Amino acid sequence: MEPTYIGAIVLLAGLIAFRKQMTVMLLVVVVATIFGAASAVNMTALGGSSIQPAVFALAFLAARMAVSPDLLSNGMERSLKDSLLFGLFAFYGFLSAYVFPRLFYHQIELPPTKVISAAAFAVVPLAPSSQNITQSTYLLGTFFVVLATAFIARQERRSRLVAMTLIYLGIAHVVFGVLDVVFATAGLPILDVVRNANYSIVDQTFGGLRRIQGTFAETSSYSAYGLALLVFTTEMWLRGIEERLTGWTSLALAVALFFTTSSSAYFGLGVYGLILGARTIYFPSPMAQRKGFILACFALIAAVAVLTVCVALPAVAELFSRMLAEMTINKQKSFSGIQRGFWVEKAWEAFTFSKGVGVGVGSFRSSSLVSAVAGATGLPGLIAFGLFLYKVLPLHKLSTYQLTGNRTEAVGAAAGWAAIVGLAPAMVSGANPDPGVMFAFLAGLAMAWAPRGQAALAAASSAPAGAASARPEHAMASTSLEARSRPAD
Structure with a gap:
């Protein structure tokens, strides 16, 4: 085990935050997620596997x-119930990583989790590996973040601190992206100082232009992380929370994602755009219509700006359009597209070969979260994970679509949309079944601070004075205890 300088920084931050509220410690973990290509500890006994800063901070x-x-309060009991489905998914995945590679030893050939060959169709016989240990442990860590976030958010309710942290994290994500391009173009790879993990740093240039990767190992990872933050800040802006700050942050993130030329980013932006349009049409409100008009104006301005550049600088426009074509409509014909399609096909082959039980987390590499979950954890994993997603964002509830002005509920609703829509890039590029720490954090917030909706609030406010006496005595006691444990935000 070899600690790194980044690990020392996380250690110092953890020791400082230990004397503060649990929310502060939780946010140390969240902030550490922005360093997606960093290593806090290198595990030499596991083939040099890297422990990411956020995972290290979980201790x-x-x-x-x-x-x-x-x-041991009622808050933990409720949080356990909320995260039960993801817990079943994580523990089944953990067991599968140790059992199924041995059960199906050398009976099927699959793409290795670490790319060891330049060949598009490289495969190796299924066998236990260090990746079964690391990926399944990461999955358990993700479950712990879901549970811890739901518990801490319910107990301390520091919604403003959480919201501002995510907003400034979005700003930092844009800044790191800009610095990455500027420094790399000037021949000063300064951000390599936070890319010390044993990951393959993919060449991110096209036609002499630098593609944005920020503090991550590749552009697709940068885009996926930014999309979740974009959805969160946009949802906060729609609800009128820190309107100016969230609005400009959302716009900056959208521009950064556009210039990544990442097919994952464009897929995620397209999905979220369709969702926003459908919500504005089917769940109209004065606020939604006003914000929808503003979004439409920004889209029109962006289109005019792009057309102006195309006319004024035809050479730049030709290069950028060629880059966009290679990363989108021509993606499936490229080497990368063919390879990713093969990985997805082999993941579904693992699902059918194992009769729907999976071949184990960490046993292969895929290029889609759905196929990765299916191939690794089979039908049990697909069902548990799918039901958990619906619990995070219950689409059948009207409160999911209402633009509440309550800050805590607004943060919960924004986190729910960000958690689910933020998975869109992983649906077309996810290499393994672990949705990640940021997803877990957002999902925990969504469950702890889920909006009750105007109907529920109205019913609660119009309840007769004697209605409270009808509740069981122990329920009243636990409610008051929980209220006392929540400091004002």
Whole structure:
């Protein structure tokens, strides 16, 4: 085990945050997720596998929760119930990583989790590997983040601190992207200082132009991370929370994602655009219509700006259009597209070969979250994970679409949309079944601070004065205890 300088920084941050509220420690983990190509610890015993800073920080979060007097409160019980489905998915995945590679030893050939050959169709016989250990452990860590976030958010309710952290994280994501392009173009790869993990850093140039990757190993990872932050800030702006800051941050993230020329980014932006349009049409409100008009105006201005550049600088326009074509409509014909299609095909082959039980987390590489979950954890994993997603964003509830002005509920609703829509890039590029720490954090917020809707609020406010006495005594006691444990935000 070899600690790194980034690990030392995380250690210092964890020790400082340990004396503060659990929310602060949780946010240390969240902030660390922006360093997607960094390593806090290199595990030499596991083939040099890298422990990411956010995963390393989970140890401090667990220790901070362990000393909390509220650990065994009703809040933890409710959080366990909320995260049960994802827990079943994670624990089944963990067991599958140790059992199925041995059960199906050398009976099927699959793409290795680490690319070891330049050949598009490279495969190796199924066998236990260090990746079964690391990926399944990461999946358990993701479950812990879901549980911890739901518990901490319910107990402390620091919604403003959480929201501002995510907003500034979005700003930092844009800044890192710009610095990456500027420094790399000037021949000063300064951001390589935070790309110290044992990952393959993909060449991100096309026609002499630098593609944006920020603090991540590749453009697709940068885009996927940015999309979740874009959805969150946009949803906050739609609800009128920190309107100016969230609005400009959302716009900056959208521009950054556009210039990544990443097919994953364009797919995610397209999905979210369709969702926004459908919500404006089918769930109209004065606020939604006003914000929808503003979005339409920005889209029109962007289109005019692009056309102006095409006319004024035809050489730049030709290069950029060729880049867009290669990353979108011609993607399936490229080497990368053919290889990714092959990985998805082999993942579904693993699903059918194993009779729907999976061949184990960490046993192969895919290029779609759905196929990765199916091939690794089979039908049990697909069902548990799918039901959990619906729990995070219950589409049948009207409150999911209402633009509530309550800050805490607004953060919960924004987090729910960001968690689900943020998975869109992974649907077309996800290499393994783990949705990641940021998804887990957003999902936990969504469940803890889910909006109750105007109907529920109206019913609660119009309830007769004696209605409270009809509740069981122990329920009233637990409610008051929980209320006392939540400091004002």
